[in-house]
Amino acid sequence: MMTDANAELLDHLGELVDELNTVSRSVRTLYSPNSGRSAWLGCEGGAELATFLFDVRQAWAATFDPDARDDCAREMLLELAKSELAGQIVSVTNLCGATSKPQTTAMRKLKALVKAGLVVRRPDKKDRRRVMVALTEKTRRLMDVLYQRTVGSKLVAPRTEGALN
Template identity: 45%
Template sequence: MMDDDQKEKPRVLLVDDDPDVLIELSEGLAALGLPALTADTPVEAIDLVQRNEQLQVVVTDLQMPRIDGIELLQKLTMLRRKRPLATIIITGHASLDRAVGALRLNAVDFLQKPVLAEEVAHAVRRAFALVEDSQRAVAAALANGNGETPAKTVNRPNYLKALVAARADRDAIFQSGLFSDPAWDMLLDLAMAEAGGRPISVTSLCIASGAPTTTALRRIDELKEAGLLDRRPDPVDRRRIIVELTDLGRSRMEAFVKKQADRLGLPLD
């Protein structure tokens, strides 16, 4: 639980090498009741994170000099292992391919430039909710004991991340064109997002699949027809369409994940 002094301090950090973007977004967020610190370089962002423990959400561009957005997220993950930061990615069309790597780092949301302060505020509030849910889960674990995971038990979200990482390894070792259909990748991404309590939009799912948008949208339709996923409007932002597993899709992914863990002798928690 934060004290009153911490509550008054900004919990959001904006990172972008374009000063105009920083000014526009910081002023817009402040007007919406979300004051933010700003950094125009990743190095400054790292320094601010080290000096401001109350920060909970980082909103960062991907295309920046010296240290790019993905490397920044990796460094921040190392810095804040005990109190991880939720991250929101903002990028232009030229760097959509690099956004896939950011989504693999468990980014909460992905926004395409040009972006309005209202869109960023909506994503930030979702991120705050996820951070609070995570803190409550940790508190509950500590209340029930020492909060440690039992020996030989694998955390489900982490195991799903490992499966997703294995996909990247596969593409690095083999010719990536050999495994071009995105349907399975989408199901894995949806399962990982659900396990982490993170909603995923149609846009984010298409980008994360690594396939052309038209192909990805066609696969989403086919998976919906198969009864494995569904789409619904975001109750807060009706322009945003959320994709989620159906009960059938969830049960089949659960069966798959459990079978793979069992084969390795690693029961899931």
């Protein structure tokens, strides 16, 4: 049974995931490999976006233990948060595939996240060959802290014309 506190935490987590997805879309929009120029130079709002991205990364580093500060860990934790908010469960294979790292690197990172108490591995109830991964309550609380340090503190992505579609 979900408590009001857990529901509120999931709402905050959803807002944070939405904001990070917005930033990601902004960066993809700002950077066009065919433009022949740097995405940041001459772009209205480029400096604000760069500052926002830096501040979010700093907030993540201030919130999470060293085991969760690299790109692979961030990708895994955000993928698990996104999936949890969508009511989906994630297998080890799918989680490792959602990162930008090789499978062996992702597996090592997953083991470190389990050891740090940030994620938990569980056998799939429907298929004993599969192992599922989920966020722990500790990680949900840390995501709430991250939300407060970023979106909750009015640290929001710049809204530049044409950058956010």
